[in-house]
Every structure is written in C-alpha cells, then in structure tokens.
Amino acid sequence: MSYLLQYFILIPLIGFLFILFPSNKQEKFIFWTTIITISAHLLGTIAFIVFWGNNGFPVLFAKGPVLYAAETSEFSIDFYFDKVSAVYLLVSGILTFLVSIFSRYYMHREKGFKRFFNNLLFFFAGINVIVVSGNFETLFIGWEIIGITSFFLIAFYRDRYLPVKNALKVVSLYRLADIFLLLGIWLCHHVFEKSITFFDLYDLQAHHIDIIQQRSFQLVIPGVFLVVALIKSAQFPFSSWLPRAMEGPTTSSAIFYGSLSVHMGAFLLLRTYPFWEHNLIFKIVVIAFGLTTSLVATSISMVQSSVKTQIAYSSIAQIGIIFIEIALGFEYLALIHFAGNAFLRTYQLLVSPSVLNYLIHEQFFNFIPPQHTENNSFWGKLKVSLYILSIKEWNLDAMMYKFLWQPIKKVGNWFSFISARSIAFAFGPIYLLGLFFVYNKALVPTSIILYLPGLFAGLGLVMALRAFVERKNAMTAWLLIIMNQLFTSLSVAFNEQFDFEQIHIYLSGTIVAGLVGYLCLQRLKGEQESISLERFHGHSYERPRLTLLFMIASMGLSGFPISPTFIGEDLILGHIHHNQYLLTGLTALSLILDGLATFRIYARVFLGPNTKGYHEVAYRSS
Numbered sequence: 001m002s003y004l005l006q007y008f009i010l011i012p013l014i015g016f017l018f019i020l021f022p023s024n025k026q027e028k029f030i031f032w033t034t035i036i037t038i039s040a041h042l043l044g045t046i047a048f049i050v051f052w053g054n055n056g057f058p059v060l061f062a063k064g065p066v067l068y069a070a071e072t073s074e075f076s077i078d079f080y081f082d083k084v085s086a087v088y089l090l091v092s093g094i095l096t097f098l099v100s101i102f103s104r105y106y107m108h109r110e111k112g113f114k115r116f117f118n119n120l121l122f123f124f125a126g127i128n129v130i131v132v133s134g135n136f137e138t139l140f141i142g143w144e145i146i147g148i149t150s151f152f153l154i155a156f157y158r159d160r161y162l163p164v165k166n167a168l169k170v171v172s173l174y175r176l177a178d179i180f181l182l183l184g185i186w187l188c189h190h191v192f193e194k195s196i197t198f199f200d201l202y203d204l205q206a207h208h209i210d211i212i213q214q215r216s217f218q219l220v221i222p223g224v225f226l227v228v229a230l231i232k233s234a235q236f237p238f239s240s241w242l243p244r245a246m247e248g249p250t251t252s253s254a255i256f257y258g259s260l261s262v263h264m265g266a267f268l269l270l271r272t273y274p275f276w277e278h279n280l281i282f283k284i285v286v287i288a289f290g291l292t293t294s295l296v297a298t299s300i301s302m303v304q305s306s307v308k309t310q311i312a313y314s315s316i317a318q319i320g321i322i323f324i325e326i327a328l329g330f331e332y333l334a335l336i337h338f339a340g341n342a343f344l345r346t347y348q349l350l351v352s353p354s355v356l357n358y359l360i361h362e363q364f365f366n367f368i369p370p371q372h373t374e375n376n377s378f379w380g381k382l383k384v385s386l387y388i389l390s391i392k393e394w395n396l397d398a399m400m401y402k403f404l405w406q407p408i409k410k411v412g413n414w415f416s417f418i419s420a421r422s423i424a425f426a427f428g429p430i431y432l433l434g435l436f437f438v439y440n441k442a443l444v445p446t447s448i449i450l451y452l453p454g455l456f457a458g459l460g461l462v463m464a465l466r467a468f469v470e471r472k473n474a475m476t477a478w479l480l481i482i483m484n485q486l487f488t489s490l491s492v493a494f495n496e497q498f499d500f501e502q503i504h505i506y507l508s509g510t511i512v513a514g515l516v517g518y519l520c521l522q523r524l525k526g527e528q529e530s531i532s533l534e535r536f537h538g539h540s541y542e543r544p545r546l547t548l549l550f551m552i553a554s555m556g557l558s559g560f561p562i563s564p565t566f567i568g569e570d571l572i573l574g575h576i577h578h579n580q581y582l583l584t585g586l587t588a589l590s591l592i593l594d595g596l597a598t599f600r601i602y603a604r605v606f607l608g609p610n611t612k613g614y615h616e617v618a619y620r621s622s
Helices: 002-018 027-054 083-106 113-131 136-154 161-192 198-202 215-232 241-247 250-259 261-271 280-301 307-327 331-362 378-391 393-413 420-439 452-469 474-493 500-526 544-557 565-574 581-606
Strands: 060-069 074-081
Touching: 002 027, 002 060, 002 074, 002 113, 027 083, 027 113, 060 565, 074 083, 074 136, 074 198, 074 565, 083 113, 083 250, 083 261, 083 331, 113 136, 113 250, 113 261, 136 161, 136 241, 136 250, 136 261, 136 565, 161 215, 161 241, 161 565, 161 581, 215 261, 215 280, 241 250, 241 307, 250 261, 250 307, 250 331, 261 307, 261 331, 280 307, 280 378, 280 393, 307 331, 378 393, 393 452, 420 452, 420 474, 452 474, 452 581, 474 500, 474 544, 474 565, 474 581, 500 544, 500 565, 544 581, 565 581
Parallel strands: none
Antiparallel strands: 060 074
C-alpha cells in the first residue's frame, strides 16, 4: 500500500500542469479539469482509507527518490501515513472539492479566473505533500508551496494597494517560519547525526532514549518547531496576520485561512509530538500559548465590525484550544476539533457575502444602547479597557512592527552608504579574493581561517540588511541579494572541509535566477520604466509575461523548490556546527531577509496600482 502514497501528490500536480496552457476565457475546461482532478483524488482517498482500515490501520512508510545524498545527511522524498494523515487528507479533499464548485460561479468572468484555479490546485498539491510527507525535508517542500500560493492569492487583486501590501506582511512572517523550520531540520541532523524520518519518531522511545535525555533535545528542538507552528496557525503574538490575509477572494480565504492552511501549525505539533510528549514544562508552554490566544482572539472577534475579521479571530481562538488538546495528549479530540472547525469556518466564509446582503436589505441593524453603565467602577473601567484593546486588536500589528521589523530597518539604514558602485568595486573584489583562498586554503594561516566564516557571514548579512531597506533602485537591491548569497556560501566554505559540489548546488540556482531577474529589471529600465521601490508600479498590467518570468526568478533566488538553491539551503546549514551560534544566527537572518527583500522587489515593481494615468485605478482594498 505504501507505494500508492505518491499518487496523492501526483494527481493534483498533473491537474495543475494541464490548466497551465488554456487561456483565461476557457473557463469550462479549467473548471472541469480542476473538478475531475480533485474528484479523482477524493475518491482515491476514500478507497485508500477503507482498504487501509480493513488492514488494521497500520502505519505506512515508503522511501521515495533521493535528490541528494552525503555522508551525514540525505535529501529524499519520503512518504508516511497514519491516522493524522488520513483525517487531514480526507478533510482537505472534501473542502477543496466544495470550494472549487463554489468558485466556478464566484470567480465567473474574473480576469484572474485561470490564475485562481492554478493557485488552488498548486496549493492542494502542497497540502498533500505536507500531509503524506515522511520526513522534514519533504514536509518543507509542501510548506514552501502553500506559503507561495498564499502570497499569490492574498495579492490576487494585484491592481489594488492593500491586497499587495498585506500579502507582503503575511509572506514576511511566513518567511520567518520557513527559516525556523530549516533550523529545526538542521538541529535534528546534528542531534541524530543523520536525516530522520517520521517513522523514526514513531518509535523514538525504544531506539533513542539517550538523545531524549539531552537538554538540547528537550528544549531547543521542540521550541523551534513551536515557533513555526505559532506563526503558521496565527497564534499569539503572531495573530494579526490572519485577518490581513482575507484581502484575497472569499473562496481562497475559506480554503486557506478558514480551514486548511491555518491548521498546518497544529499538524506540525502532532507530527513532532514524540519530541515533547514526556516534557511537562514544554506542554505547559504550549498550553499557555493556546490559552492566551483563545482569550485574546475571542475578545477581538466579539467587537470587530468586519465579518471576515470576526471569523478569522474565531478560527484562531479554536486553534488555540486545539493546541491545548494536543499538549494534553488528546490526539483524537484534536483531530475531531480540526475537522469541525475547518468545515464550520469554510461554511461561514462562503456564506458571509450573502449574510451581509440579507442584513443590508432587511435592515436588521437594531442597536439598543445600554440603559445603565458603571464605567467609574473598577470592573467598569476594566471592561472599557478590554473593549478598547480588542477594538485595536491588542496592538499586535504595531507590536510586531516595533519589536521585530523596525530594529532590523534601523540597523539596515546604518549601511545606506553601500551602492551599486561599491558592490562592483569593493565587495566584488573581496568576494573574488575569498573565493581564491577557498580553493587555496594552504595560503591562509589556520589562525585566520577560524575567523573567516563569521567575517563573510557578517558581510553577507550586511548585504541582506541593505537590500531590505533599499527604497530607491530595485536593481541595486537585487544585486545586494545576489551578493548576500555569494558571501553566505563563502562563509560556510571556510567553515570546514567538504565537497565543493554542495556549494555549487547552492550557487547554481542563485546565479541562474539572479541573472534572469537582473535581465528583467534591465528590460524595464531600458524601456524608460520606473523601477524604484518607493511605491507600487503595477507593471504586470502591461507586461504579464515579464512579470511571470521575474516571479519565477524571485522564487528561485529565495530558495523555492524549483531550483537547486532549495536543496542548497539545507546543505549550507548542515555544514554549520551545532555550537556555532553566531554563524547560525547570521546565516539564518540572511536567509530571512533576502527572501523578504526579493518578494518586496517583485511586489513593488510589478504589482499594485499602475503608475500610468490612462489606466483605471482600483479601490485600495478588495
């Protein structure tokens, strides 16, 4: 049975490839291809689960193709299936089928009809990759897929200001979660001294009791995965991104942020539960986060005027309770709760436009002011304070900006003196000199080599910080991102002796994607188009093909699984020792910032309202 698991990924991918070719006007072909794909997947899922149940619900594991293998690590596509996979697979299939049928009429004659269904099927493929993944590397591929499709669907109305701006906000936190997930994989490699599978975790107590007793295992590894889960499921203090994600079409809000994508944090906790099932302190931490989220999100949802915001925070509150159930060991209750919450939120979001329409036409707005208030008492003042805090969404958005992004911008502004000229005449020669010494390490004293990894990682981070705050020229920011990745690879090359083939894997994707993106920007500049990053330019309106090409280059440069850079990021981190905290921090921060800077360039140059006055200007928000 295990060999059948790969078809849960192949079916939606084949459907996705089929609807890449028709035009946007061929709505029937696009819709029916989508429905046939999802129906075949759903029927196959039901048949598979019935057959699997008749065999006694065994835990299935299948070894897939090996993309890269080394002495201490292996990057392979593995498959794993248990009761958690069965529930998530069945719920995702049913909900995607229902939303697809609804979307045929909801998206009818929308100029992005094809683009919507492309993203929907690609997202469905990503969900299936996560659900049947047999190791963290495979899970990370699906994680990246649902992250990028989230960005595209939030910015679906790409000629409007707020959808694009909010898509950038969401992808910023998603990028943070992605790198923390990579760090978790890196820690597992060092602790277990090999690439582990979820089947290994299934029997963790019997074979790795010595590892379980290590302090790093008990605190650090579960803590890293908890941060990933908190961000992905919009738990406190990362809750504010979810209502911002509702700028996309209502159908995508239903399938993404009401039902499936937002529950992936809970799925990750279920998958990593063997790491912390006997760790009482960590369970208390998970319960504390879940309880805080439930209370805060409930208070916010009760006072919001937007129906989507109410549903978003209500869903967040329920996921907080699911976190508590997982921490208490109630796996089956958590799965039932997930299914119920997913179906309810999907239904609420799909009918929300109709409900608002009924309320407006029937004039059901009957506000009765309270007859007596006691605002001067302690409880009265407390009630008013909570009300104001909830109206302001507990200032979570402002707090995230003040304590996370603003300090990074301040540091980045210290390096505002770096320009394209300095890249060419100062940092370029430094890199070439470092590259020469990588291949001729005998010429460098050992005492100096010890400091070179931190030096080049620091220079790479400076490039990333400068690209992150660049506002004038997209070309300069793009070159800074490329230089960041070159210096990052150089830092790890000096860290230890290893095969240069691994650095070449990382750089091959970087150089190709970087060159393609540079030529796209040069094309715009040659046609006298603005490529400054001070505002949105909306060049996708007149240049859709160039937009698509630059989007692919952006994904390749940021490590999306369409280029060798994706595998290279895992290999780069794999050659940093577990006690090199500074080098780990510098490299991780560089990976976060170059991804954010890349997508900001794409959004600012190609998305948003068109700068030319003879094009129609859409509303700021959808």
